[in-house]
Amino acid sequence: MTSDGRAVSRACENEKRTKSCLTSAPGIMILGATGSVGSQAADVAQKRGYDVRAVSANRNSKAVEDLCRLFRPEAAAMADEGAAADLKVRVADIGTKVYSGSDGLTEMIRSVSADTVVNAVSGAAGLAPTLAAMESGMRLALANKESLVIAGDAVMSEARRTGTEIIPVDSEHSAIFQCLKSGGDGEARELILTASGGPFFGMKRAELGSITPERALDHPVWKMGAEITVDSATLMNKGFEVIEASKLFGMPGGSISVLVHRQGVVHSLVRFADNSYIAQMSKPDMRLCVEYAVDYPHRTFPVIDRLDLTSVGPITFEKPDTETFVPLSLAYHALKAGGALPAVLHAANSAAVSAFLKKNIGFTGIFDILEKTVARFTDSASCSELPDILSAAAEAERYAASLAAGK
Ligand code: NDP
Ligand code: MG
Numbered sequence: 332m333t334s335d336g337r338a339v340s341r342a343c344e345n346e347k348r349t350k351s352c353l354t355s356a357p358g359i360m361i362l363g364a365t366g367s368v369g370s371q372a373a374d375v376a377q378k379r380g381y382d383v384r385a386v387s388a389n390r391n392s393k394a395v396e397d398l399c400r401l402f403r404p405e406a407a408a409m410a411d412e413g414a415a416a417d418l419k420v421r422v423a424d425i426g427t428k429v430y431s432g433s434d435g436l437t438e439m440i441r442s443v444s445a446d447t448v449v450n451a452v453s454g455a456a457g458l459a460p461t462l463a464a465m466e467s468g469m470r471l472a473l474a475n476k477e478s479l480v481i482a483g484d485a486v487m488s489e490a491r492r493t494g495t496e497i498i499p500v501d502s503e504h505s506a507i508f509q510c511l512k513s514g515g516d517g518e519a520r521e522l523i524l525t526a527s528g529g530p531f532f533g534m535k536r537a538e539l540g541s542i543t544p545e546r547a548l549d550h551p552v553w554k555m556g557a558e559i560t561v562d563s564a565t566l567m568n569k570g571f572e573v574i575e576a577s578k579l580f581g582m583p584g585g586s587i588s589v590l591v592h593r594q595g596v597v598h599s600l601v602r603f604a605d606n607s608y609i610a611q612m613s614k615p616d617m618r619l620c621v622e623y624a625v626d627y628p629h630r631t632f633p634v635i636d637r638l639d640l641t642s643v644g645p646i647t648f649e650k651p652d653t654e655t656f657v658p659l660s661l662a663y664h665a666l667k668a669g670g671a672l673p674a675v676l677h678a679a680n681s682a683a684v685s686a687f688l689k690k691n692i693g694f695t696g697i698f699d700i701l702e703k704t705v706a707r708f709t710d711s712a713s714c715s716e717l718p719d720i721l722s723a724a725a726e727a728e729r730y731a732a733s734l735a736a737g738k
Contacts, residue, residue: 357625360385360443360469362436362460363451365394367555368474368500372449372621373398375634379622385443387436387452387460390414396421403427406443408436410456437463447625449500450475453556454681455724458482465495472624474500474617476575481674481724483578485717497579498624502553503572504579505620506598506611511580514603521602522576525592526651527552529564532591536655542694544687552595552615561684562658565697566651570662574673577666584666589659590648596638597646614638657698661705671711671723678728679704686735696735704731 359376363369364386376383383402388395392414395407399422407422408430409415415431422429430439433456440448440463448464449472450457457475464471465486473479478486490497499505503524511519530549531539547564548557555563562568573587600610613619616635623630653660658680665672683700686692692700704727711723 356380356382358382358384358445360445360448362387365391368451371618375618375621384445392418399427406439408439447472465489465493470496472498472500479575479578480571480677498627500620500624502620503599509611510601510609513609518604519601522587523600524589525599526569528591539694565658566656567658567680570659573662574666584663589651591651592648668712671714671720674720674724675708675727678724679731682728682731692735700731700734
């Protein structure tokens with residue numbers, strides 16, 4: 332069958348699945364099930380009665396055992412081999428098949444059948460599960476933004492080839508996905524990502540020098556994993572989200588804006604050709620995003636409480652300070668330059684944030700490392716093949732780590 336034929340037949344399968352979701356519980360896999368998004372996905376699954384067929388994590392075998400006892404999935408995978416051996420012993424009495432290592436994780440995705448894969452793995456490790464889920468023809472509920480930052484072109488071209496539905500779970504992208512439903516193809520003119528501004532909104536670069544990891548980990552709106560919380564404080568997360576939105580929705584960086592919105596109730600907006608803005612609002616709660624991605628296009632069950640509009644107060648939008656929070660400007664630059672540069676920026680950031688969390692560098696040390704690494708790897712913008720992109724990123728991560736170590 333041609334790739335177009337495959338996409339059409341996959342679209343028919345998607346339609347059948349949507350109909351069957353109305354009458355029976357969707358079957359799902361939760362990857363990264365012990366993390367912030369993953370455990371909220373597990374909570375949604377419990378409340379909605381989804382049929383959880385597989386779960387995965389890296390090392391936390393005790394929490395995966397608890398999930399196996401709760402959901403009785405067919406399979407579980409631990410990326411860490413020692414943790415997989417431990418899990419095997421823990422779940423021996425309930426018959427869950429345990430897969431081991433990162434290859435075991437992708438093997439599990441290919442072997443277990445489900446309607447939707449919720450990919451809530453953190454970091455670059457989420458890319459291989461994204462690609463495996465697309466091969467298997469399941470819907471992809473994608474929280475792992477790194478898949479699109481590192482390999483956005485490859486992921487989107489694989490989605491077209493296989494006819495995979497990618498429904499974003501990242502709250503801004505879920506909001507934009509929902510807003511886009513109110514216009515026709517090609518009618519959106521601007522995607523507006525909202526940002527909390529992070530805990531250091533309003534501060535200048537000189538004042539940021541003394542920020543400790545403890546302060547950076549205290550996010551005003553969302554409770555998230557450590558790396559993404561620091562990324563929210565530097566606005567790197569918003570920068571990655573600009574790249575993520577560009578790849579997902581096929582819009583250039585020039586049509587994607589960021590506005591600081593401190594109240595955290597407007598999750599993003601789309602401006603259409605007629606200059607009408609459509610926004611999505613709710614309490615800030617990732618469980619809505621997971622539920623929407625699994626149940627799409629249906630909205631039947633209130634997993635979260637309603638937002639009391641009269642208690643919100645004034646709703647404000649402000650321009651971000653991209654001169655201070657350079658990671659956001661660097662993301663626009665990397666998106667425009669293309670090739671491996673977004674992956675290089677991501678890799679440099681992983682190394683820098685890890686050094687910051689270990690207190691080896693200060694908060695603005697992250698900015699210095701990003702600027703130097705992006706400048707050093709400018710030529711990588713000409714890479715187009717995924718293996719070359721991944722090897723440029725690996726080299727950039729080593730370079731950034733050496734800068735952090737002061738070498
Ligand atoms: P967490 O750090 O809380 O959780 C990460 C999960 O991935 C854990 O289950 C962890 O297992 C697993 N994991 C870590 N490393 C590996 C690996 N090498 N192989 C396989 N599994 C691994 O992250 P978050 O839940 O905060 O974020 C997950 C993704 O969702 C990220 O891409 C993030 O950017 C995105 N996102 C998160 C939001 C949030 O509110 N947290 C909002 C929007 C997007 P273990 O517990 O064993 O370490
Ligand atoms: Mg987000």
